[in-house]
Amino acid sequence: MPKWIIQELQPSTLSSDEQQQELQWFKSQAEPFAGLTIRVVSEHIDTHVYESEVLAKAFYDLTGIHVIHELTGEDDVIKKLSAQMVTGLNLYDAYINDSDLVGSHFRSGAITTISELLTFKSGQYTLPTLDLNDFIGLQFTRDPFGVIYQLPDQQFANLYWYRSDWFENPSYKAQFKQQYGYELGVPQNWQAYEDIARFFSDDINTIEGVRVYGHMDYAAIDPSLGWRISDAWLSMAGVGDAGLPNGLPVDEWGIRVENCHPVGASVSRGGALNSPAAVYALEKYVDWLEYAPDEAKSLTFSEAGKWLATGKIAQQIFWYSAFVGDLTQPNLPVVDDQGIPKWKVAPSPVGKYWQKGMKSGYQDAGSWTFLKNTPKDRQIAAWLYAQFLVSKSVSLKKTLVGFTPIRLSDLESDVMTKKSPYLGGLVEFYRSNARNVWTPTGSNVPDYPNMAGFWWLYVSKIVDGTYSPKQGLDAFAARVDAHLAQLEQTMVNSQCAPKMNPIKDESFWLSQPGSPKPLNQQVIKGQTLPYEEAIRVWN
Incomplete structure (x- = not known):
């Protein structure tokens, strides 16, 4: 085993012998794939730069599998992923994309689930020390029925x-x-x-x-203006309902879901995207500028x-x-x-x-995603690479490079205790229950790649004064409802396809318990x- 790899992957929560054994497992299990070249893609943040420039080389020297780990913008990752789904072409062998897409993934029928990979060939290619219970964000990558669709690689x-x-x-x-x-x-x-x-x-x-x-x-x-608001700005204002990881029945996008079926985003259908709470949220966003x-x-x-x-x-x-x-x-x-x-x-x-x-x-949970249209040998080679990047041999050092922790064992280590004063409270956050209360977009959003783009189009018109916050959100909610209605017709084979509520007077929904919430004129x-x-x- 190349000495530089052991030296590079310090510190680790594993003992020297444990780390040697874990790395040896990768070397032996990868033998059938030695000489293969695989392609993966992720967004451009420090953690992924380290993976691309250092860890991909370590994996090659360890296993003989060459990895082209491409870095690009978050929006482009989603476009590439969608293109592979639509065309059926094997553009990449794996993607690290936000768990925000979990609602799209489990309804698409295009994803090889992590649950499937874990049991492929009786778990032959599953790292014995993977320790799923050690992952702090695994609850964000499950569908409503508990199936794991993605494996967290980094979180912030x-x-x-x-x-x-x-x-x-x-x-x-x-x-x-x-x-x-x-x-x-x-x-x-x-x-x-x-x-x-x-x-x-x-x-x-x-x-x-x-x-x-x-x-x-x-x-x-x-597009980043959309992330500014869709990344839970409305949740901080109080738009949705109680419930974790996302509000039920109304989430932080203002989408109401009943029995896993999205039924509407506008108040007239029981949603909250154009509710008084959402208007308040956008008013404050604009005012504070x-x-x-x-x-x-x-x-x-x-x-x-x-x-x-x-x-x-x-x-x-x-x-x-x-x-x-x-x-x-x-x-x-x-x-x-x-x-x-x-x-x-x-x-x-x-x-x-x-x-x-x-x-x-x-909370952003950049997570490994595998598509069914990837040839199996390439998919398994990519699965080995993914497990290497999240293994206990690698994860603590990677956390110290990018400050995007994924394992509780790393967070609780003496190394992180000593580092804590230099990170301004980040370690305290991730050691607390807050890591479960700051959550990504959930499974309510059935078509994230297309629906995410709506945010910046309508928010930008509010910012430039074309619309008032109420006018902009009314138009936005109507657009989301129209898209959900379209998906209701096209996703007929999905068990959790949208089923639109009939339109009712807004006063009906605003008088019901929970979200959408009526106007709050209290002086705070x-x-x-x-x-x-x-x-x-x-x-």
Whole structure:
């Protein structure tokens, strides 16, 4: 076994002997496929860069299977996956795509499930130490009946991010208390977030000669604008119902599902996509842009992500934790001389429609997906590669590279305890129950590849003023209903195909318990907690 592989894959939760045995299993099981070249594709984040540039070579040196691990944009991964489904051509042998597609996958009939791969040839090609119970995101990749459709490869969450050094500044604390009547701290609700945004943008305005802002976001007309809202913005506002991993019967997309059948997204069909709670969510999204830099309206997802490192932003209501590495580099304005972040992450504040028992935010679970139209030898070779990338020999080192953990054993290791002070609360988040309350898009969405694109088309018209939030969401909900009705006709062989509810007066549904919820005109007072108390909420 090449010595460099063992050296590269340190640290590991396995002992030296255990790691040697696990890697030897890959070497022996891959013998029938030595010399084969397989192709896989994933989105371009640090974790997958490491896989593509380092781990694919390690796998080849270990097994003789050559892997072309392509990196591209998230939207392009979905397009390639859809193209293979439609054409039947074996474009790639496996995909790492978000578990957000699980509702599409289990209804498509095109996926070789993980459950099938685990038992192929009596489990001959299933890693004995795979330990599915150790995966923290496996519940996100199951269909409503418990069948596993995808295997998590990396996970990251949308968390509240803030400059803890500014929030702990005695002068700022006193000034905020005098102006707003409560303590400057981690906001628990949207009113507190708004007050803090106004405070830093308007009242403080400048720190050490630098213009600062109390909010950061992005709103360019771009597919990433859709992710900004579909990635559980509505759930934080309180649009859906209680229930995990997604609200039942109404989820965070505002889609009502009855007995696994989507029945509508508009309030007139029992959904909540154009409900008062959803309108409130979009109103706040647009209103808060005034507390962000002027450039925010023209920035995309990736462009906006660079702003926090400049030291000009006080807080962001949710920020993708996959970017932890970008904000822990030495010599940044947001990192001190000892390498300790001047920022922390905490639970995102929730809107006035949110209720206990609802999901609290979004978690991305990039997961391995295998298509039935892949030749079996290539599929099994790709299955071995997938298991290598998530094995205990690899996973802890990969977590330290990309900060996208997938295994509880890694999170609970002494290595992560020592690393914790340098990650601004990320380890505390993933060691808590919060990792189950921040969830991806669920199985209610029957056609994610097509329906995901609706978000940015309608949200962009709200941002540019073409529509009011209510007008935009009415049009959006009607478009989703039309698509669900079309799927009802074309997915006749699916046991969970849409079955549209008849249209009723909105007042009928708004008077029923749960979501869609009637207009809430209550005036909410801002509420904050000290960081030490705020993170206890996760437990």
